[in-house]
Amino acid sequence: MPIFDYECRGCGNQFEMLVLKATVAACPSCQSQDLKQLISAFAVSSEELSRARVKAARSKYINSNDVKDKRIEEARDIAEHDRDH
Numbered sequence: 001m002p003i004f005d006y007e008c009r010g011c012g013n014q015f016e017m018l019v020l021k022a023t024v025a026a027c028p029s030c031q032s033q034d035l036k037q038l039i040s041a042f043a044v045s046s047e048e049l050s051r052a053r054v055k056a057a058r059s060k061y062i063n064s065n066d067v068k069d070k071r072i073e074e075a076r077d078i079a080e081h082d083r084d085h
């Protein structure tokens with residue numbers, strides 16, 4: 001459901017509105033259409049949430065790989081060093 005949180009720039013009223021394709025969002029108290037869309041937990045679809053989770057998990061995975069690679073590199077450096085002597 002495309003429910004969005006809005007803040008009216010005219011009167012500062014905050015409200016939720018179900019926005020369909022034909023809907024022109026307007027402030028319920030002053031009818032101003034000068035609205036600021038707020039980020040709402042209700043507006044975030046489960047698809048977006050799972051995508052964000054995948055992204056977070058992936059970046060965590062990449063980061064841990066980086067750490068592992070660095071450790072392997074360091075170990076290799078030490079091993080080569082030992083061989084030289």
Ligand SMILES: [Zn+2]
Nearest residue numbers: 008011027030
């Ligand atoms: Zn208003």
